[in-house]
Amino acid sequence: MSVRKPLSAVLAISVMVAVVLLGVEVARVSLAPTTAAVPERATPPSLVPGPTHPDLMLLQTAEPLRSVNKPPSVISNPAESSIIADLESPGRDLHQAALQRAREMDDRSIIPLLRGIAHRITDDDEKADILETIDFLNLPSIAEEMTEAKAARTAAGLPDPPQSITNRWTGRPFIRKE
């Protein structure tokens, strides 16, 4: 009896430590994909460098599979669904307005849906409009390029270019917040 008690206590402590360690590992695994997958909205998911941990790979492959299985008519973003609905309705003006909204929304997640419609339609002009919109969405944005340029300047130890105090078109000074 006196020997079994310490043994069971050691066993219980070992199990508790194992559970805690497992919990830490699960938490680390669950949190990691968030930081790995989000950084650039612009980068297609297939191009995001994937983690090498087998559990992470399982977690990562589960999401795209669900997306693939999702019916194409179910779009979670209401703005996207309105654009697609207009493109699938008759009327060239309606289509052009919808494509303009897609450009203004500037969200690359709509590209596969646009590509699907471009494949289906037979009108060459309309197809060209959609492909032009896809090309626009795929362009790097000024914000992305400027972030890269700033990082390059910082890395090279170069200062930011001096700010102008007047608007080049009006010649009037900028009224900035204090």
Added chain:
Amino acid sequence: MKTIPTGFIALSLLLGIFVLAPASMQAQAGPLNIALTVTYQDPNPKQPPATKPNVTPSDTKTVKLTTANIVALTKSAFGPYASGSYLSYDPDLTGGTAAVGMLDSAGDFTDLSSALGITTDFSGNGALTSSRTQDTSDPVAQSIVFTSVWNITFDDGNGNSFNVSGIVETTESLAALTAAQNTNGDPQTETYSYSGTVTGFGTYGSNPAVFKGAISGTGKGPAGS
């Protein structure tokens, strides 16, 4: 037993917030959307091909500029902007003061006119109007289409600027005067939408650039405000 007057404290804090809140602008301005492609001169020097050492290659690059980018470019100098703010513009259809800036959900307005300017003339040279004029003494529902040249200038002070122009079609719809508006002497409700294509020139990162794209927007409010 001493009690803490939490209700009184909460009320005081709320009153303080309301008193300190900045003045609101009339909700006439609506969201302004801009989507442009920017083709600029690549500043990075290229090496001549080995076979043609006398050739000096130069190149262009293309990026996009959207409303979100304009907001980002102006944020450091004119911001911070409250969450939910959007770039707004009141096209000044009925003689009010045109305004361009960031409008938040509470109606607070940050003027950006020293960086982003929009000029147009709905009745001057080159401006066309398509409408059926109604007797203003008995305002009824009507719709007016303006076709006019817009000029948009932008300068963020950091080497990014453009000066674009184009023909923009604006549709203004005035709802019939309601009984309540008539009783209170309030104006008709106005809704408007505009869209058009623009082209022009400017700079991107201080490099020469050409700009091409489209603008659009909508808005709603009391006519003439």
